[in-house]
Amino acid sequence: xxSQPQRARGSGLTPLAISGLELVNTANAWxxxxxxxxxAMPCFVAGCPTSELPLRVLGLSILRLCRAGLRGDLxxxxxxAAVGLTGLSWLGLAALYRRGLxxxxxxxxxxRDALDTAPAREPVLGELDLKASRSPLRRRRRFVSATGxxxxxxxxxxxxxxxxxxRDLPDDAKRPVILQVPGGGWMTGGRRGQAYPLLTHLAExxxxxxxxxxxxxxxxxxxxxxxxxxxxxxxxxxxxxxxxGDPSFIAVTGGSAGGHLAALAALTPHDRSLQPEFENVDxxxxxxxxxxxxxxxxxxDGRGRRELMAGVQRFIVQxxxxxxxxxxxxxxxxxxxxxDAPPFFxxxxxxxxxxxxxxxxxxxxxxRGVSRSPVAYAELPGAQHAFEVFNSPRARNTAxxxxxxxxxxxxxxxxxxxxHAHDMAVDMDT
Numbered sequence: 104x105x106s107q108p109q110r111a112r113g114s115g116l117t118p119l120a121i122s123g124l125e126l127v128n129t130a131n132a133w134x135x136x137x138x139x140x141x142x143a144m145p146c147f148v149a150g151c152p153t154s155e156l157p158l159r160v161l162g163l164s165i166l167r168l169c170r171a172g173l174r175g176d177l178x179x180x181x182x183x184a185a186v187g188l189t190g191l192s193w194l195g196l197a198a199l200y201r202r203g204l205x206x207x208x209x210x211x212x213x214x215r216d217a218l219d220t221a222p223a224r225e226p227v228l229g230e231l232d233l234k235a236s237r238s239p240l241r242r243r244r245r246f247v248s249a250t251g252x253x254x255x256x257x258x259x260x261x262x263x264x265x266x267x268x269x270r271d272l273p274d275d276a277k278r279p280v281i282l283q284v285p286g287g288g289w290m291t292g293g294r295r296g297q298a299y300p301l302l303t304h305l306a307e308x309x310x311x312x313x314x315x316x317x318x319x320x321x322x323x324x325x326x327x328x329x330x331x332x333x334x335x336x337x338x339x340x341x342x343x344x345x346x347x348g349d350p351s352f353i354a355v356t357g358g359s360a361g362g363h364l365a366a367l368a369a370l371t372p373h374d375r376s377l378q379p380e381f382e383n384v385d386x387x388x389x390x391x392x393x394x395x396x397x398x399x400x401x402x403x404d405g406r407g408r409r410e411l412m413a414g415v416q417r418f419i420v421q422x423x424x425x426x427x428x429x430x431x432x433x434x435x436x437x438x439x440x441x442x443d444a445p446p447f448f449x450x451x452x453x454x455x456x457x458x459x460x461x462x463x464x465x466x467x468x469x470x471r472g473v474s475r476s477p478v479a480y481a482e483l484p485g486a487q488h489a490f491e492v493f494n495s496p497r498a499r500n501t502a503x504x505x506x507x508x509x510x511x512x513x514x515x516x517x518x519x520x521x522x523h524a525h526d527m528a529v530d531m532d533t
Contacts, residue, residue, distance in 0.1 A: 118171045122188035129195035135456045139406050147456040151487040155495035157199040202485050203497035210504035217479035246306040255338035266346050267302045267312030276347040279513050283314040286359030289419045290320050300494050304502035311348035321418045332368045337384045354390040362396020366436040390446045390512045398466035400435045406459045437466050444474040448508045452486025
């Protein structure tokens with residue numbers, strides 16, 4: 104007679120625990136619970152998908168709660184508590200969705216601040232728009248053909264790149280080019296799986312994208328990674344015209360370790376020691392867009408930096424900073440800023456668990472202090488590390504903003520614009 108009520112009470116504990124975990128996950132997506140040391144990694148792993156795709160998480164939560172209700176697991180005070188916690192989680196997910204959708208406001212302000220105008224943008228549809236939110240892998244296949252994979256060096260699959268171009272683009276189109284450098288902590292990552300929303304958007308707009316792989320540690324110590332980026336740039340300059348690209352306009356972008364490498368490549372075009380066997384190739388780029396990148400390989404103070412530097416010393420450079428200080432300094436974009444830097448668009452999330460946003464702020468401040476070119480900076484509220492990997496509204500807003508920035512830089516070559524006015528103002532100040 105008493106066994107059934109006991110099972111009912113007991114079965115209600117599991118939905119309550121799940122509801123509690125859902126609420127914690129939503130709170131972590133809104134603001135990471137841990138942002139220091141190695142425990143920050145699980146906060147990133149759980150928080151990034153939730154913050155970028157909150158409506159899908161919401162749909163799974165609704166399905167779970169409906170099934171619990173049909174089983175009778177939501178009876179009594181415990182079930183009511185579970186429903187209440189789930190409701191709070193749903194409110195948080197709706198707020199996350201709205202914040203990602205409205206990220207264009209931050210981008211508009213960033214572009215207006217750097218260019219004195221905000222180039223026109225298209226509306227970004229919501230996460231549930233089926234055409235806009237289709238699988239990134241399926242979208243990639245629309246723009247990379249069977250012959251689109253090329254070798255730029257002799258390191259096997261680590262020296263391959265994919266060429267992204269619209270199927271209707273003529274071979275002699277001479278369209279602007281963007282080189283995508285993958286992230287992965289300098290120890291993982293390849294030419295596929297990253298920046299699909301950005302490369303898809305630019306290919307649809309008639310640009311040519313190049314997504315590269317490079318040698319990784321610990322098998323290949325620093326600076327093999329940067330040498331490969333330089334080698335890929337040299338290949339693109341020599342060969343991209345055969346694939347519809349304009350070798351005179353090549354921008355470089357990347358996220359995380361890729362952001363570090365993209366920034367460093369853009370700031371060191373005249374360092375001949377980084378381009379062996381092709382020392383005479385002009386490796387200047389038209390613009391750089393580092394996204395949630397690392398810019399400082401020297402400073403140990405600050406959130407997460409001691410853990411980073413421990414890994415960099417052991418696995419990447421494979422030397423202690425005290426023994427090879429010059430190597431670490433030369434590998435820090437923060438210490439390589441110069442007046443001849445190309446236009447930069449730095450993008451970072453203020454909820455990044457792995458790379459503190461303060462690092463991006465310091466880099467932008469240093470770059471703006473010396474560069475004669477525009478420096479745009481967008482700090483995205485609530486954006487986690489790797490936020491633009493997902494085909495989310497925030498990722499699509501990012502793709503549009505990058506396109507608008509690069510379009511302004513590209514048009515400034517022949518049409519007077521705010522970029523030229525910015526250069527004149529800097530010259531007058533100096």
